Amino acid sequence: xxxxxxxxxxxxxxxxxxxxxxxxxxxxxxxxxxxxxxxxxxxxxxxxxxxxxxxxxxxxxxxxxxxxxxxxxxxxxxxxxxxxxxxxxxxxxxxxxxxxxxxxxxxxxxxxxxxxxxxxxxxxxxxxxxxxxxxxxxxxxxxxxxxxxxxxxxxxxxxxxxxxxxxxxxxxxxxxxxxxxxxxxxxxxxxxxxxxxxxxxxxxxxxxxxxxxxxxxxxxxxxxxxxxxxxxxxxxxxxxxxxxxxxxxxxxxxxxxxxxxxxxxxxxxxxxxxxxxxxxxxxxxxxxxxxxxxxxxxxxxxxxxxxxxxxxxxxxxxxxxxxxxxxxxxxxxxxxxxxxxxxxxxxxxxxxxxxxxxxxxxxxxxxxxxxxxxxxxxxxxxxxxxxxxxxxxxxxxxxxxxxxxxxxxxxxxxxxxxxxxxxxxxxxxxxxxxxxxxxxxxxxxxxxxxxxxxxxxxxxxxxxxxxxxxxxxxxxxxxxxxxxxxxxxxxxxxxxxxxxxxxxxxxxxxxxxxxxxxxxxxxxxxxxxxxxxxxxxxxxxxxxxxxxxxxxxxxxxxxxxxxxxxxxxxxxxxxxxxxxxxxxxxxxxxxxxxxxxxxxxxxxxxxxxxxxxxxxxxxxxxxxxxxxxxxxxxxxxxxxxxxxxxxxxxxxxxxxxxxxxxxxxxxxxxxxxxxxxxxxxxxxxxxxxxxxxxxxxxxxxxxxxxxxxxxxxxxxxxxxxxxxxxxxxxxxxxxxxxxxxxxxxxxxxxxxxxxxxxxxxxxx
Ligand code: ATP
Numbered sequence: 001x002x003x004x005x006x007x008x009x010x011x012x013x014x015x016x017x018x019x020x021x022x023x024x025x026x027x028x029x030x031x032x033x034x035x036x037x038x039x040x041x042x043x044x045x046x047x048x049x050x051x052x053x054x055x056x057x058x059x060x061x062x063x064x065x066x067x068x069x070x071x072x073x074x075x076x077x078x079x080x081x082x083x084x085x086x087x088x089x090x091x092x093x094x095x096x097x098x099x100x101x102x103x104x105x106x107x108x109x110x111x112x113x114x115x116x117x118x119x120x121x122x123x124x125x126x127x128x129x130x131x132x133x134x135x136x137x138x139x140x141x142x143x144x145x146x147x148x149x150x151x152x153x154x155x156x157x158x159x160x161x162x163x164x165x166x167x168x169x170x171x172x173x174x175x176x177x178x179x180x181x182x183x184x185x186x187x188x189x190x191x192x193x194x195x196x197x198x199x200x201x202x203x204x205x206x207x208x209x210x211x212x213x214x215x216x217x218x219x220x221x222x223x224x225x226x227x228x229x230x231x232x233x234x235x236x237x238x239x240x241x242x243x244x245x246x247x248x249x250x251x252x253x254x255x256x257x258x259x260x261x262x263x264x265x266x267x268x269x270x271x272x273x274x275x276x277x278x279x280x281x282x283x284x285x286x287x288x289x290x291x292x293x294x295x296x297x298x299x300x301x302x303x304x305x306x307x308x309x310x311x312x313x314x315x316x317x318x319x320x321x322x323x324x325x326x327x328x329x330x331x332x333x334x335x336x337x338x339x340x341x342x343x344x345x346x347x348x349x350x351x352x353x354x355x356x357x358x359x360x361x362x363x364x365x366x367x368x369x370x371x372x373x374x375x376x377x378x379x380x381x382x383x384x385x386x387x388x389x390x391x392x393x394x395x396x397x398x399x400x401x402x403x404x405x406x407x408x409x410x411x412x413x414x415x416x417x418x419x420x421x422x423x424x425x426x427x428x429x430x431x432x433x434x435x436x437x438x439x440x441x442x443x444x445x446x447x448x449x450x451x452x453x454x455x456x457x458x459x460x461x462x463x464x465x466x467x468x469x470x471x472x473x474x475x476x477x478x479x480x481x482x483x484x485x486x487x488x489x490x491x492x493x494x495x496x497x498x499x500x501x502x503x504x505x506x507x508x509x510x511x512x513x514x515x516x517x518x519x520x521x522x523x524x525x526x527x528x529x530x531x532x533x534x535x536x537x538x539x540x541x542x543x544x545x546x547x548x549x550x551x552x553x554x555x556x557x558x559x560x561x562x563x564x565x566x567x568x569x570x571x572x573x574x575x576x577x578x579x580x581x582x583x584x585x586x587x588x589x590x591x592x593x594x595x596x597x598x599x600x601x602x603x604x605x606x607x608x609x610x611x612x613x614x615x616x617x618x619x620x621x622x623x624x625x626x627x628x629x630x631x632x633x634x635x636x637x638x639x640x641x642x643x644x645x646x647x648x649x650x651x652x653x654x655x656x657x658x659x660x661x662x663x664x665x666x667x668x669x670x671x672x673x674x675x676x677x678x679x680x681x682x683x684x685x686x687x688x689x690x691x692x693x694x695x696x697x698x699x700x701x702x703x704x705x706x707x708x709x710x711x712x713x714x715x716x717x718x719x720x721x722x723x724x725x726x727x728x729x730x731x732x733x734x735x736x737x738x739x740x741x742x743x744x745x746x747x748x749x750x751x752x753x754x755x756x757x758x759x760x761x762x763x764x
Contacts, residue, residue: 002090002131002690003023003721004083004097010075011046012039013749015066020751022691025717029725031741036749037725038143040741041695044723045140047080047102047110047134049124055142061108069747079103090131090690100124129169132689137420138164138680139689143725146697147676150664154617154649158586161612161650164683165589167582174578181571184286184564191561195554202554205547213542215532219485222528226481229521230492232510233474236518240467248460255453262446270440273434278429287423292415299408306401313394320387332378340374344666483528589686590614590650596682604674604708605658612679616646653678673700677709688719695725706730732756 001023013036020027020040029037042056046064048159048442050056058064068074081101084091093114101113112124114133128221133139138160141148149160163173223452344367351363481489497505594611601610654675677697684692700707710730713722717734724731732738733756740754 001721002084002086002088003043003723004085006040007042007079007081007083008040008043009079010044010066011064011078011080012036013743013747014039014043015069015072015075015746015748016750018749018751020739022721022723022737026713026722026735027737027739028732028735029723029739030727030732031699032743032753033622035741035743037741038695039749041140041142041693041725043080044082044693045142046078046104047082047100048128048140049102049121051121052512053602061104061110062106064104065106066748070745072746072748077103077468084131084690091127093127098127100127126169129163129166129172132164132166132451132687133691137692138683139720140693141680141695141697143695143699145695146700147672149679150652150672150676152613154651155647157612158648159653161590161593161683162582162586164689165585165593167461167585167589167595170578170582170585174575174582177575177578179566181575184568184571188561188564188568191557191564195557195561198550198554198557202547202550205543205550208543209547211535212544215535217542218528218532218535222525222532223485223489225521225525225528226477226485226489227492227495228479228497229518229525230474230478230489231495232472232497232513232518234492235507235510236513236515237467237471237474239507240463240470244463244467245458248457249455251456251460255450255457258446258450258453261442262450263699265442265446268435269443278425278432282422282425282429285418285425286403288423289415289418292411292418296408296411296415299404299411303401303404303408305406306397308396309400310394313390313397317390317394319386320390321692332374336374336377340370343370385477393401395743479503480529484532580746587614592686593682597679597686600678600681600712601654601675602657603712604678604705605657605671608655610652610654610658610675610678613651613653614648615651616648618646670702670705673697674705674708677712681712684716685719692721693723693725696727698724698726698728698731703730710734733748 003022005019005021007017007019008014029040031037038057042050046056053059053061053063056064065078066072066075075557079098079101084098084100085096086093086098087096095115097115099113099115101111101116103111103113105111112119112121114123114127117693149157152160159171162168205681276550347363347367347370351360354360354363451499478490497510501506574733590612597610597612602608629668652664652675653662654664654667656667656671664672664675680697698706701709706728707730709728710733713724713731715733716722724735738754738756738758740752741749742752743749
């Protein structure tokens with residue numbers, strides 16, 4: 001026994017909590033009309049997840065909640081709880097007891113609970129279907145629905161059988177898979193459409209990005225070239241500046257020196273203008289020398305003449321004297337002798353008084369002279385006068401000669417002076433001539449050197465101005481580069497040029513590189529610049545970002561599409577598998593049911609035949625749950641609304657014993673009830689649910705059939721617990737527990753466990 005109890009609280013007429021325990025195979029619920037028996041059956045349907053309010057005999061969810069009665073306030077919620085014994089794990093849940101509960105509130109909100117934990121309806125349905133308790137309610141036969149299985153169409157019947165066979169779980173899975181498949185295919189279409197939508201944009205962005213990447217590449221190349229070019233240019237300019245100043249400085253110094261030299265030479269040459277006056281001086285001195293020489297010649301001639309006259313006069317005197325020396329013993333005048341003696345005495349007196357020897361010596365000389373003069377005077381001959389005259393003449397001549405001599409000496413000294421003056425002037429002029437020549441030479445040399453220096457300086461200056469131009473160009477290019485490729489272009493100082501093998505070049509190699517090479521590089525860079533400007537892709541980063549994001553999105557969509565296609569494939573496979581499983585199990589199940597059906601039927605009717613037939617029926621409208629149509633649609637085949645579809649279902653074929661009539665339509669009410677019961681029992685026996693509720697299924701049976709019904713119930717109760725709502729005495733007699741339901745004046749249903757006899761009374 002699996003079903004332990006039902007607890008009904010606030011549901012329909014059960015305004016108060018009522019509990020029915022079912023610890024026997026057959027329980028019966030009896031009571032007068034309108035006491036609330038069917039509400040118990042509906043409480044089962046409700047708790048098992050029935051979604052149709054209508055089938056619970058209500059219009060709104062509110063109709064399910066106890067509406068109150070006289071002295072009984074209305075309930076705010078209706079709750080029904082079923083308690084199962086799960087020791088045998090009929091439910092796939094690891095509890096020995098399973099309580100399934102449903103609550104509905106006045107605001108129509110509904111709750112499901114398994115062992116007190118809130119769950120979804122889906123969880124309840126899954127849990128129940130695992131225990132052969134289907135949502136179609138095949139195990140709950142409501143009042144007046146005994147022949148429901150006969151009245152329903154082939155599809156409904158098929159669903160009921162599927163449910164009873166426990167195939168509902170597969171069907172649900174299939175339906176869910178189809179829904180998922182539809183959703184997946186819809187998603188696939190959406191994703192494909194999204195991808196189609198963004199594809200042109202991606203293509204556009206890709207082209208833009210390619211352009212931008214090319215531009216970046218060009219910029220990168222240009223930056224590298226700039227680094228090489230700028231560094232080389234800077235080094236070249238630096239070096240060239242140094243080398244120009246190195247060459248220029250000595251030239252400037254030299255030029256200054258030459259200027260000085262030139263000034264000096266000019267000064268020298270300016271001095272030479274006084275040369276003519278000096279030449280005049282020379283001529284003048286020459287004239288004077290000539291003059292003095294002729295004066296000298298005259299003087300010499302006069303002197304010679306005078307010397308000749310003197311010497312002839314001297315010879316004359318000599319002859320006279322020789323004549324005089326022949327005279328001896330000459331008498332001298334005493335007075336003269338005394339006079340001489342006096343003179344000598346005077347001298348001697350002076351000498352005695354004077355101690356100075358030199359004065360004494362002088363005095364001796366004077367004495368000697370006095371004596372000689374006295375002698376000489378006395379020697380004079382009678383021609384003394386002639387001689388004296390001659391001597392006078394000689395003296396005269398000598399005086400004249402001395403005069404000439406003095407003049408000659410003067411002339412000589414003048415001549416010497418003039419000669420010196422002359423030679424000084426001469427040498428001065430010569431000297432001046434030399435220095436002029438030197439100055440002139442220097443002038444030529446200086447001018448030549450100055451020209452040479454000027455030429456060199458001009459060369460250097462033009463190199464300088466070229467260099468200035470280069471420097472200006474470099475600055476301009478640096479500015480341009482920073483605008484075109486950004487500040488990274490200006491980091492060329494961190495870079496040192498290398499050769500093709502990446503080996504750093506020497507400074508010498510850099511500065512000695514032919515300028516043409518730099519020019520060529522510049523030319524190439526110019527070309528790149530033009531191409532860059534032509535490319536003119538603005539907002540590069542944004543475009544790249546957008547392209548990245550869009551392609552990422554596309555990749556994501558592609559991946560998602562792949563996943564969706566995969567899941568669509570696996571859903572299709574699953575659906576096919578489920579379809580196959582359903583077909584096979586359904587077929588097998590129907591075969592098994594048919595065996596039981598036949599048995600129950602012939603037991604009921606004492607013969608005859610009854611069976612379920614799998615049939616296909618044409619129908620006009622496509623069925624949502626039909627796998628074939630769903631698949632066809634998914635595969636892109638459109639299904640026209642008016643196209644006929646075949647639907648598989650179950651038909652019932654009956655043939656009563658001893659009667660020619662066949663088919664359900666021909667059965668009486670009782671026969672229909674019996675056939676239904678036979679089928680229900682057959683179904684229940686093939687795949688027994690834990691419990692079956694039969695609400696007055698036996699109402700239409702006569703006594704004989706009620707007995708047969710009762711026997712079948714007993715047989716069936718071996719497989720499933722039975723809860724029978726009945727007025728039938730025969731049925732009641734087979735119940736282990738009988739619950740009486742009553743309703744007082746307050747409109748509240750009440751329960752009481754009663755004995756069979758009481759039950760018979762209550763039922764009446
Ligand atoms: P019968 O033997 O005639 O089939 P029954 O015992 O099966 O009768 P039910 O049909 O179960 O009786 O009960 C019907 C009673 O339940 C009615 O009296 C109805 O007024 C009452 N009822 C139904 N819904 C509510 C509700 N929401 N609140 C209160 N009473 C309700």
